[in-house]
Amino acid sequence: MSTSMDHQELRRRFATLTTAHLADACLRAQVPVRCAPTRLRAAVSGSRLAGRVAPAQHVGSVDIFLEALEGAAPGEVLVVDNGGRLDEACVGDLVVLEAQAAGLEGLVVWGLHRDTADLRAIGLPVFSLGAIQPAPNASMSAPTMRWSPPR
Secondary structure (H helix, E strand, O other), X not given: OOOOOOHXXXXXXXXXXXXXXXXXXXXXXXXXXXXXXXXXXXXXXXXXXXXXXXXXXXXXXXXXXXXXXXXXXXXXXXXXXXXXXXXXXXXXXXXXXXXXXXXXXEEEEEOEEOOHHHHHHHOOOEEEOOEOOOOOOOOOOOOOOOOOOOX
């Protein structure tokens, strides 16, 4: 695929493909197959998502997501690394609304989300390890923020 392919073309090409199609194509092209954790699920059943990655590592504040969104291009996917934590939700309706306003295709969270009913109403695809209502404990001292720009 051309690196200059716009997100609408990428979306069109991936619309009819399954995960199995992509894995088989990677094997044929001798490209490493990299898969998300098997427990990753769509917040809204039947959601699909394809796009370039805009990575962000959660470190206790949503500010890092806002910074990543500023550098993201329309059609990208915000991929949030919360270390697979199952004791807090690091993404909720406000972050998803910001991602939607930035023109992103959706979010993938290695961790938990919150506000499932609101996410369904927003309609932007969100994939995570599940849902829980507690957000990170604001009384905990926040570690230094780190963000890696998209490559």
